[in-house]
Amino acid sequence: MRILVMDVGGTAIKSAIIDDTGKLSDVRTTSSDKNVEVRMEKVIHIAGEYSDFDVLSASMRGQIDDKAKTMLFRYNKAAGEDAQAYPAGEILGKALGRPAFILNDANAAALGEAHLGAGRAHKDFLCLTYGTGVGGAIIQNGRLLTGTRGIAGEMGHMVTHKGGRLCGCGHRGCYEQYASTTALLDSARKFRPELENAKEIFNEAENDLRLRRVITAWEDEITEGLLTLTYIFNPCAIILGGGVMQEEVLLADIKKRFFKRVIPTFSDVDILAAELGNKAGIMGAAIYAKQRLNEI
Numbered sequence: 001m002r003i004l005v006m007d008v009g010g011t012a013i014k015s016a017i018i019d020d021t022g023k024l025s026d027v028r029t030t031s032s033d034k035n036v037e038v039r040m041e042k043v044i045h046i047a048g049e050y051s052d053f054d055v056l057s058a059s060m061r062g063q064i065d066d067k068a069k070t071m072l073f074r075y076n077k078a079a080g081e082d083a084q085a086y087p088a089g090e091i092l093g094k095a096l097g098r099p100a101f102i103l104n105d106a107n108a109a110a111l112g113e114a115h116l117g118a119g120r121a122h123k124d125f126l127c128l129t130y131g132t133g134v135g136g137a138i139i140q141n142g143r144l145l146t147g148t149r150g151i152a153g154e155m156g157h158m159v160t161h162k163g164g165r166l167c168g169c170g171h172r173g174c175y176e177q178y179a180s181t182t183a184l185l186d187s188a189r190k191f192r193p194e195l196e197n198a199k200e201i202f203n204e205a206e207n208d209l210r211l212r213r214v215i216t217a218w219e220d221e222i223t224e225g226l227l228t229l230t231y232i233f234n235p236c237a238i239i240l241g242g243g244v245m246q247e248e249v250l251l252a253d254i255k256k257r258f259f260k261r262v263i264p265t266f267s268d269v270d271i272l273a274a275e276l277g278n279k280a281g282i283m284g285a286a287i288y289a290k291q292r293l294n295e296i
């Protein structure tokens, strides 16, 4: 079986073919579009350029109800917008005349890590991705725990600060408003507005005590969320992803903070960095397609 896998982001669409041996071939990167309908047209166009595949599996941002083949738009309650279901999976399936699966990008990354990356040795684990927001996924026995509408694992919207910062979801105090890379950047730019990304913050922190304090406070925010999740799931591992986790000192710091505070009976947990980097999404999409096809 040949699976066309895609990682459909807001700025780029990565695509490739994965065959039965797990080999990745014909890897391409195409520009994406902010408008979801235009983005879907692009996905269909890219798929048309791959002549030989049996099934499409695409990892995407946002809340995705794959069983109903819909993408639930991220909506802004504060701006008076309502949630809408956009039938992305159905549109792709009809246009391509083949099975088409869609799944949330954090879920895809977690599945990739579960079978081919840092989660190989663990049947049950949590996977969190720190970037613009905080994505999350729950792996149970090698499969995604998806919840009643397929959208479980939105750990970024776990409330850690009652009445705190306004989140894109329309509520206040969500974890991602404090633990995302965006939150780190916002704090650092208050006195170092020229800093452009997390890597620069970590580099500059060596000579700037204020930045060091910002990083420490941010690590505490990350740790608070991990502690709560640990008490709920009692996982054997937590895998941390996102480009910022490549800062080696960060993982070590988080582990130090976590194990200092965790209730001892919950301390039998590995905290690991994700291994697959930006390939996690497409590898996970392939695994998801195989799992779903076996269900049909």
Ligand SMILES: [Zn+2]
Pocket (backbone or CB within 6 Å): 156, 157, 167, 168, 169, 170, 171, 174
């Ligand atoms: Zn939120």
